[in-house]
Amino acid sequence: MARPLPDDSLAAIEAVLAEYPEGASYAQIEAALDAPGARRTLQYHLRALVKAGRLRTSGERRGVRYYPDGNALAPVAGDADARAAAVAEAIIPLSPEGEAVIAYVHQPVGLRQPVGYDRSFLDGYRPNESFYLGDAARARLAEIGRPQIQAAPAGTYAKQILNRLLIDLAWNSSRLEGNTYSLLDTRRLLDFGEVAQGHEQREAQMILNHKDAIEFLVANADEIGFNRYTALNLHALLANNLLADPTAVGRLRHIAVGIEGCAFHPLEVPGQIEENFDQLLATAAAILDPFEQAFFMMVQLPYLQPFDDVNKRVSRLAANIPMIKANLAPLSFIDVPNDLYARATFGVYERNDVAALRDVFLWAYERSAARYAAVRQSLGEPDPFRLRYRDRLRTTVRDIVRAPMDRQAARTHLTAVARDEVQPEDQEQFIEIAETELLGLHEGNFARYQVRPSEFLAWSKEWKPV
Incomplete structure (x- = not known):
């Protein structure tokens, strides 16, 4: 039932969100209010609630979702130890360094230090000398990520499990952007072309775009890599019909962008964005370890924000490039909590600290590797x-x-x-x-x-x- 908007607008919005414990989009909130007022007014009220710590968000720009205070990773009153304790109860166990990052970004954005893009974060990385993942972590990932198959052409393993991978990765990557499709909705959309009722059209488009992008990577396993051809086409497939400016699809950013709920201000000069983008790709291509290569892209590509939007989606699929080429278990982000992933990424943006995102990456890959080992076992040996x-x-x-x-x-x-x-x-x-x-x-x-x-x-x- 639509809810009237009383004089206390903020309280009315909170009452609406109390009915959406798993989060609501702007459109859902607006539809639940009989008189939401002008669009800018409602946006202002939502920002005020977020700034006050009464609501939380995940996702960016059009994909942003709002959550009532008190849900899984809501800000905790009290000192840093109390906040860290709340984080420790999350699904993914965090290292002490990761807990410190999350505790910092749990603070209201107004209390966090505004920062801009720091070129030295990329310049200071030396392929095969610098490592975001330690020796033990890389050895562990190699142990669990390599399926027991004979030597085969690039992409063989991904092709064996493609049907399951399409659904898992398309759903989970979309879910991390605030998409409200369920796993069953996603399966029906990808298998039968059946669009779920009660959802925005852009949600179906986002999932279908993921399907196209995943198939592009798997079908072209011999040709893809960390180069402009792959990165720009990956963005074009993922951003198809989702950007306000259709000419921005598959093109590097020419405009300034902001990240809601974050104290980070991305680079704005187009020439510098292009220069750093080329350096980022060259650095990634020079990394020999596939897991370090994957995580490097999850860190550095969203930090640069080279595209108008869809940057994190590109980074998540790009992280699978070395997995596909080396016939390793793919990374599909199964069970990764939206809010923790977003805050761990904010830690990279605001502090150039990869600890929390590394914790998420390691946990997520272990989950994914176990899932696809079971999937392949159930499929038997392929003809x-x-x-x-x-x-x-x-x-x-x-x-x-x-x-x-x-x-x-x-x-x-x-x-x-x-x-x-x-x-x-x-x-x-x-x-x-x-x-x-x-x-x-x-x-x-x-x-x-x-x-x-x-x-x-x-x-x-x-x-x-x-």
Whole structure:
């Protein structure tokens, strides 16, 4: 039921948020108030509540969500020890250094020292000499992250678990930006194209963008890396249809930006942003350890804020580049609390201190590695023939459905593809497997071929027994 806005506007907003213990977007708050007033007025009231410590936020700009005081990581009255004790009760155990970082950023933003971008934070890092992750941590990650598979081309492991990875990483990365889709909603969207009711359209767009970006990384495992091609295209895929300025998609930032609830002021000069961006990529590319490389990107790319928006999303998927290329377990941020991740990132922004974010990274990777070890075990050993021709099989089936082709046309097309693109000794088996895939297509599995529901329906009418 919509709630009238009484004279005490701040109390009315708090009453609305009491019904959203898991957080609410600006649009949800506005809709719950019969007379919310001008947009700027409501925004002013929300900022005032955050500044006073009566509300908390996660996410940035349009993705920001508001939380009632008293939820999981709300500010704690009292001294630093009391705040640190509250942090210690969170899901992720923090080191003493990490607790100190979180205790600092738990303070109201007005009490924290305003800071700007410090170039020396990037300049001081020397690949393979400087390390954000210690020797023991890197050894532990290598132990848990390497699946028991034979030597294989880059991207092989990610392809084996792609269907599960798409859902896990798309949902968790979106959730860390305040997206309110549930895991089930996400699965239905990615598998069936079913948009959840009662959610903003941009939430569905965000998740679909993640799917496209993940598939881009996995499909191009041999070509991706820490270079402009990968980073800019990754941003273009993740930011598609989400930015106020469509020309900013896949382009370095030309405007000043701010980060709500943070005392950090990002770099503003376009030439300096570009110069630092190129240096950041070159430094990342020179790092030999894949886990250090991944964490370096999670630290340095959001700190630079090279894009108008979507910076943290780019950093989270970029952190998976070395995992995909080295056939390591991916990092999908399973169970990472939104608020702790945001505050740990603020610690990097405001203090150039990676301790809290490192704690989050280490815990998150261990969770992810365990999950995908179990997933792979449940899948069993993959068919080496299907694995070798995975991309060609998927493309061929997709082309037949999109055409749409009937059975006779499909057989002709399969024969031509096999003759032109498959080794002679494998052609008959390729055709047999492709036909089996076509015969097994139904409404519950066609999305894995990047086929839209309308295309599947049209093809189904053509695909009749001869």
